[in-house]
Amino acid sequence: MSETILLPKRLRAPEVAAYLAEIRRKSADGGLTVDFREVEEFDGSALAFLAHLTDCEPGLGVVNVPDALTRAAARFSRRPGGHWPEKSAAETSGNRMGRLFRSLADRFLARLRVLRQYLAMLGDEIYHIGVYFKTRKGVYPGETWNQMFFMGYRSYPIVCMLLFLVGATISITSADQMRLFGAEVYIADLVGYAMLRELVPLMTGVILAGKVGAAVTAELASMSVLEEVDALRTMGVVPERFLMVPRLLSITLVVPLLVAMADVAGILGGMLVARITFGMLPSAFLKQMVNTVGWADFAWGLAKTVVFGWAVVVGAGFKGLTVGRSAEEVGRATTESVVLSITSIIIIDCIFAFVLY
Amino acid sequence: MDIIRAQGLTVGYGAEAILRDLSFGIPGGRITVVLGVSGSGKSTLLKTLAGLLPPLAGSLDFAGSPVDYSSERSLGSLYGRIGVLYQGGALLNGLSLYENVALPIRMHYPELPEDMVGDMVHAGLAQVEMADAAAKSPAELSGGMRKRGALARALVLDPDVVFCDEPSSGLDPITSSRLDDLLLRLKETLGMTLVVVTHELRSIERVADQVLVLADGRLHFAGEARGLAESGDEFIRTFFLRKDPT
Numbered sequence: 066m067s068e069t070i071l072l073p074k075r076l077r078a079p080e081v082a083a084y085l086a087e088i089r090r091k092s093a094d095g096g097l098t099v100d101f102r103e104v105e106e107f108d109g110s111a112l113a114f115l116a117h118l119t120d121c122e123p124g125l126g127v128v129n130v131p132d133a134l135t136r137a138a139a140r141f142s143r144r145p146g147g148h149w150p151e152k153s154a155a156e157t158s159g160n161r162m163g164r165l166f167r168s169l170a171d172r173f174l175a176r177l178r179v180l181r182q183y184l185a186m187l188g189d190e191i192y193h194i195g196v197y198f199k200t201r202k203g204v205y206p207g208e209t210w211n212q213m214f215f216m217g218y219r220s221y222p223i224v225c226m227l228l229f230l231v232g233a234t235i236s237i238t239s240a241d242q243m244r245l246f247g248a249e250v251y252i253a254d255l256v257g258y259a260m261l262r263e264l265v266p267l268m269t270g271v272i273l274a275g276k277v278g279a280a281v282t283a284e285l286a287s288m289s290v291l292e293e294v295d296a297l298r299t300m301g302v303v304p305e306r307f308l309m310v311p312r313l314l315s316i317t318l319v320v321p322l323l324v325a326m327a328d329v330a331g332i333l334g335g336m337l338v339a340r341i342t343f344g345m346l347p348s349a350f351l352k353q354m355v356n357t358v359g360w361a362d363f364a365w366g367l368a369k370t371v372v373f374g375w376a377v378v379v380g381a382g383f384k385g386l387t388v389g390r391s392a393e394e395v396g397r398a399t400t401e402s403v404v405l406s407i408t409s410i411i412i413i414d415c416i417f418a419f420v421l422y
Numbered sequence: 423m424d425i426i427r428a429q430g431l432t433v434g435y436g437a438e439a440i441l442r443d444l445s446f447g448i449p450g451g452r453i454t455v456v457l458g459v460s461g462s463g464k465s466t467l468l469k470t471l472a473g474l475l476p477p478l479a480g481s482l483d484f485a486g487s488p489v490d491y492s493s494e495r496s497l498g499s500l501y502g503r504i505g506v507l508y509q510g511g512a513l514l515n516g517l518s519l520y521e522n523v524a525l526p527i528r529m530h531y532p533e534l535p536e537d538m539v540g541d542m543v544h545a546g547l548a549q550v551e552m553a554d555a556a557a558k559s560p561a562e563l564s565g566g567m568r569k570r571g572a573l574a575r576a577l578v579l580d581p582d583v584v585f586c587d588e589p590s591s592g593l594d595p596i597t598s599s600r601l602d603d604l605l606l607r608l609k610e611t612l613g614m615t616l617v618v619v620t621h622e623l624r625s626i627e628r629v630a631d632q633v634l635v636l637a638d639g640r641l642h643f644a645g646e647a648r649g650l651a652e653s654g655d656e657f658i659r660t661f662f663l664r665k666d667p668t
Contacts, residue, residue, distance in 0.1 A: 201532065202529070202532055203529065205517075205525070205528070205529075206528065206532075288514070291510060291512060291515075292508045292509070292510065292512040293512045293513075293514055293515075295469075295474055295506075295508065295512065296506065296508055296512035296513075296514075296572075297514075298473075298474060298501070299472050299473065299474065299501055299504060299505075299506040300501065300525065300526045300529065300575075301498055301501035301502050301526070301529065301530060302525070302526070302529045307529075
């Protein structure tokens with residue numbers, strides 16, 4: 066039995082969606098006709114709707130299409146057939162395993178290129194620091210102090226607070242085990258050794274990655290997008306020196322202070338828990354700790370953290386200065402910078418562990 | 423005499439050429455306007471002329487010497503003789519306007535005493551009628567003021583050539599006209615060479631001595647600006663009369 070659907074005067078996206086659903090439901094029975102005679106007001110979706118009914122719904126009758134709609138439909142630019150945009154021949158050729166292998170190989174090679182650029186930038190920065198010390202040119206006066214204020218003064222409260230809590234947590238979690246073996250007194254050795262050698266460098270590095278690294282990348286990436294980096298270059302200023310040398314000098318100078326404060330905070334945290342849990346006097350805790358932990362441990366932790374700081378700032382600068390031209394990329398670069406910094410820190414820490422132990 | 427000469431220049435990003443085989447000269451002491459529709463490669467060409475983007479092919483001579491894009495020394499020499507006014511001004515946001523204008527002086531001549539730097543900065547800002555705004559940060563300046571401040575920074579070391587990337591974009595007609603006046607004054611009083619990228623017809627008609635017209639990935643026209651609007655060339659007529667060629 067034939068049926069006619071009379072379309073309304075106003076045919077825009079909401080009406081198109083509703084009538085398309087109705088047409089699909091009824092067209093299964095066959096003999097369906099769509100009547101456009103009432104249509105006066107329409108938009109692009111109505112033109113696409115008309116094209117769809119004509120081309121894609123076999124057995125459907127389309128009648129009384131107004132002249133205005135026919136004229137507009139004639140000028141309506143249809144998308145090309147098939148997939149759009151077309152996939153490249155390389156993407157579609159070969160079997161699934163071949164494509165998977167090619168895709169993995171491409172990604173691996175892209176990562177290698179990024180690693181090469183990263184290492185090149187590290188080398189360049191060492192060169193720029195050398196040139197700066199030799200010529201005393203190319204860095205804005207006072208910028209290193211500004212960066213020290215930001216990286217050191219603005220970071221020490223969070224570093225100290227978190228490391229105090231880490232020290233306390235280490236002490237709490239190991240207290241029961243220590244008590245089990247009657248080795249309560251060795252909690253001081255454990256906290257001192259763990260904090261100075263491992264936890265303070267690692268946690269300080271991670272905090273710097275989140276706080277300093279993200280800020281450096283966001284700042285440099287914004288400067289790149291706003292053409293400020295190009296402006297520096299055409300002023301005859303080398304951006305990689307002007308922007309990075311103060312930050313690298315600053316991180317090198319503030320890290321020892323941060324590490325010293327973080328060591329003290331972490332040990333205080335452990336000491337507090339030892340006092341509460343075992344009633345261990347702070348003097349006894351310190352006396353026990355210095356039997357195991359010495360200046361070499363402090364120096365080793367310090368050296369590691371300076372390397373982590375460099376990894377953070379070079380990674381942040383690398384991501385910030387190689388950003389594209391859109392504002393969207395600033396956010397992406399900032400996220401990637403934090404991931405890159407933390408990954409680098411853990412890899413470097415692992416290498417240190419192999420060398421050290 | 424041409425201060426810049428391009429021979430067979432092809433410019434683009436990566437391996438993709440945007441403009442091919444451009445050969446032209448930019449005469450000293452005049453204003454050359456580079457015009458074309460959006461996406462025609464005007465800003466890309468400007469980047470290559472300013473030493474920021476190596477050409478894919480061809481060569482560029484600046485003041486008679488070839489520019490070697492792989493040599494830091496050659497590019498440093500180029501940067502020392504040009505100033506660039508970027509589309510958004512590109513003033514450094516962390517510095518005041520005074521410090522922005524002082525930046526190139528302090529970077530190149532750190533031995534200069536601060537009072538001399540101050541005098542040079544003041545003269546540069548006075549040239550663009552911005553001396554009163556020296557202490558303000560770029561965020562406190564309007565779009566037009568930012569561009570004039572950036573122009574002061576570009577001019578402070580007396581470059582031979584100043585490149586201006588769409589100086590009128592985003593400005594109202596009055597501010598845009600004041601900026602055009604400023605460019606004309608720089609040419610007339612200092613004999614400066616200016617290369618201005620724009621598609622603002624009003625600016626072209628007021629300031630241009632010579633034009634380079636870019637279309638379809640090539641140099642469509644290079645020559646005197648006078649009488650350009652009456653040109654028989656269909657693209658130029660379309661551009662100036664805003665008439666659909668069909």
